[in-house]
Amino acid sequence: MSLKDMFKKRTLSPQEIKQAERVRKAKDTLLEFQAPEGLFQKCNCCGKPVYNEDLIENDYVCPVCGNYFRIRPKTRIAMVLDKDTFEEWDAKMDTSDPLNFPGYKNKLERQRSVTNLDEAVITGKGKILGKDVVIAVMGADFMMGSMGEVVGEKITRAVERATQMRLPIIIFTCSGGARMQEGIVSLMQMAKTSAALKRH
Ligand SMILES: [Zn+2]
Numbered sequence: 131m132s133l134k135d136m137f138k139k140r141t142l143s144p145q146e147i148k149q150a151e152r153v154r155k156a157k158d159t160l161l162e163f164q165a166p167e168g169l170f171q172k173c174n175c176c177g178k179p180v181y182n183e184d185l186i187e188n189d190y191v192c193p194v195c196g197n198y199f200r201i202r203p204k205t206r207i208a209m210v211l212d213k214d215t216f217e218e219w220d221a222k223m224d225t226s227d228p229l230n231f232p233g234y235k236n237k238l239e240r241q242r243s244v245t246n247l248d249e250a251v252i253t254g255k256g257k258i259l260g261k262d263v264v265i266a267v268m269g270a271d272f273m274m275g276s277m278g279e280v281v282g283e284k285i286t287r288a289v290e291r292a293t294q295m296r297l298p299i300i301i302f303t304c305s306g307g308a309r310m311q312e313g314i315v316s317l318m319q320m321a322k323t324s325a326a327l328k329r330h
Contacts, residue, residue: 173197202245203252203267206302211256211265218254220287223280231311237273245271249280250305253288255297264292264299274306281309282319289326299330 142150170179175197185192189209190199201209207216227234242248250272255264266288268275277285285301292299308316 171199173199200270202271203247203269203302206267207252207254207256207265210300211258211263212260215257216254216265217256218252219291220253220284221248223249223284225278225280225312227312228279228315229311229313231313234311237311241272245269247272249284250275250277251281251284253284255291262295262297264288264295264297265301266299267302268304270304270306273309275304276306276309276316277319278309278312278316279319282316282322285323286319286326289323289330293326293330 170181171185172178173180173192173195176192176195178192178194180192180194185199190201190205191197192199225238247269251266251268253264253266255262257263266285268281289299308320310316
């Protein structure tokens, strides 16, 4: 195909139009399917309803198409650590809202009640197959897992304590980046956490 033809506007043949219409209809039918809450979940990728128990059994990977479901921090901790060994660190830490960003404090409150998390990361200590580890798990549901001063501080403290205790640290990161509501303070967290990790 010549370069000129590549940018040519192409008209669809009647068969292609019919095929596109069939695909669109099939997609609509799948979208209309509402799985009853609690028992099934709909896969975002293949659109098939997945039985909750099958999903848990399969470590939150769709048994039909292999798509990964979102894993919330508390679930992740339960999946990774030995049962009842998790001890949370720095649970209640509040941001100083350094920019006095309009509506930020209210948004945080709302996020806390919706996600049942205090911040976008949970840190602490636990055991894997009987061995002590320090763990930090981020939650994408809480302000897109963005890193403000609390997230940065919690991760840094966890890393520093791991260094002191001579323990390995495992961090499950999923973050939308710096928390814009905290401006430059959120960007500073990057240097702080990296420095702590280097020392570790
Ligand atoms: Zn699927």
